[in-house]
Amino acid sequence: MVTQRTGMLHAFLAYAIWGLFPLYFKQLKGVDAFEVIAHRTLWSLVVLLLILTLLRRWAWVGPALKNPRLVGSFALSALLLSGNWLMYVWAVQTGHVVESSLGYFINPLVSVALGYVVLGERPRRLQWAAVGLAAAGVLWLTVSAGRLPWIALVLAVSFGFYGLMRKTAALGALEGLTLETLLLAPVAAIALGLWTAQGHSAFVTASPTVIGWLLLAGPLTAVPLLLFASGARRITLTMLGLMQYIAPTLQFSIGVWVYGEPLTATRLIGFAMIWTALAAYSLEGLWRSRLSA
Numbered sequence: 001m002v003t004q005r006t007g008m009l010h011a012f013l014a015y016a017i018w019g020l021f022p023l024y025f026k027q028l029k030g031v032d033a034f035e036v037i038a039h040r041t042l043w044s045l046v047v048l049l050l051i052l053t054l055l056r057r058w059a060w061v062g063p064a065l066k067n068p069r070l071v072g073s074f075a076l077s078a079l080l081l082s083g084n085w086l087m088y089v090w091a092v093q094t095g096h097v098v099e100s101s102l103g104y105f106i107n108p109l110v111s112v113a114l115g116y117v118v119l120g121e122r123p124r125r126l127q128w129a130a131v132g133l134a135a136a137g138v139l140w141l142t143v144s145a146g147r148l149p150w151i152a153l154v155l156a157v158s159f160g161f162y163g164l165m166r167k168t169a170a171l172g173a174l175e176g177l178t179l180e181t182l183l184l185a186p187v188a189a190i191a192l193g194l195w196t197a198q199g200h201s202a203f204v205t206a207s208p209t210v211i212g213w214l215l216l217a218g219p220l221t222a223v224p225l226l227l228f229a230s231g232a233r234r235i236t237l238t239m240l241g242l243m244q245y246i247a248p249t250l251q252f253s254i255g256v257w258v259y260g261e262p263l264t265a266t267r268l269i270g271f272a273m274i275w276t277a278l279a280a281y282s283l284e285g286l287w288r289s290r291l292s293a
Contacts, residue, residue: 006234007230007231008234010228011232013224014225014228017223018224019251021251024213025088025089025093028093030206030210035191037188039215040217040218042218043216043218045181046218047222052175060175064171074171075183077165077166080161081180082184084162091155097261098256098261100155101252102141102149102252103156104156104159104248105245105274109131110160112131112281113160114160114161119164124288127281127284130277130278133274133277133280134273136273137271140269144266173228202214
């Protein structure tokens with residue numbers, strides 16, 4: 001029981017930190033989203049290397065770097081991850097927090113569809129119904145707004161494919177993220193070097209407070225990941241799946257009530273359809289897990 005409570009606490013803290021990310025990235029509104037991602041990559045790598053040193057978990061590095069197929073796979077997942085980060089940071093900075101939260105609401109249902117198409121998984125009837133209702137919600141939002149909610153879809157699809165690649169990857173969460181960050185770091189370092197030399201970098205133009213926020217990107221990337229990994233080992237996947245909605249719920253709330261982003265009754269109907277789909281999907285999973293217990 002103590003182990004389960006610890007796991008739930010760690011998972012809650014991880015999702016809560018992710019859910020509060022809009023508050024963090026708004027502090028960097030004056031910094032170009034590309035530069036934010038470059039800083040996040042480099043300072044995350046510093047933190048991850050420190051963690052690996054403390055845990056003495058270096059044995060995987062040599063074999064991993066000598067495996068071209070593994071490196072290629074993680075290079076692709078690194079591109080997906082950095083693209084997802086870039087879209088999310090840009091969305092928050094430009095006042096699209098609510099739409100970005102929608103992306104993470106529908107992401108689990110995108111994963112169901114990808115599991116069926118790519119892995120040959122067979123979702124159950126209620127799961128298919130949930131996917132269909134969520135698709136109807138996206139269609140409603142598209143028709144009512146006169147445009148596709150492309151920010152949400154890019155976030156959901158990119159993270160869905162990223163999750164698919166990590167599901168079949170040979171490395172664990174910490175090692176995998178380290179390799180991805182290691183592969184992105186040279187590009188980030190070169191870009192920051194050029195921007196600094198040209199006088200465009202935040203290191204040259206920003207205040208010490210903003211630079212401090214940029215340096216904080218490392219711990220803010222690594223800490224929730226470690227909390228999530230700790231929680232995932234201690235609680236069931238069903239419970240973990242239910243808790244994952246903490247993050248987009250917080251993001252949605254921040255967008256509406258902190259930053260005053262518009263939420264019309266018509267738009268709320270689309271969100272309600274997607275929330276209903278998620279509730280059906282989650283409760284069906286909880287029911288199935290109890291039947292098999």
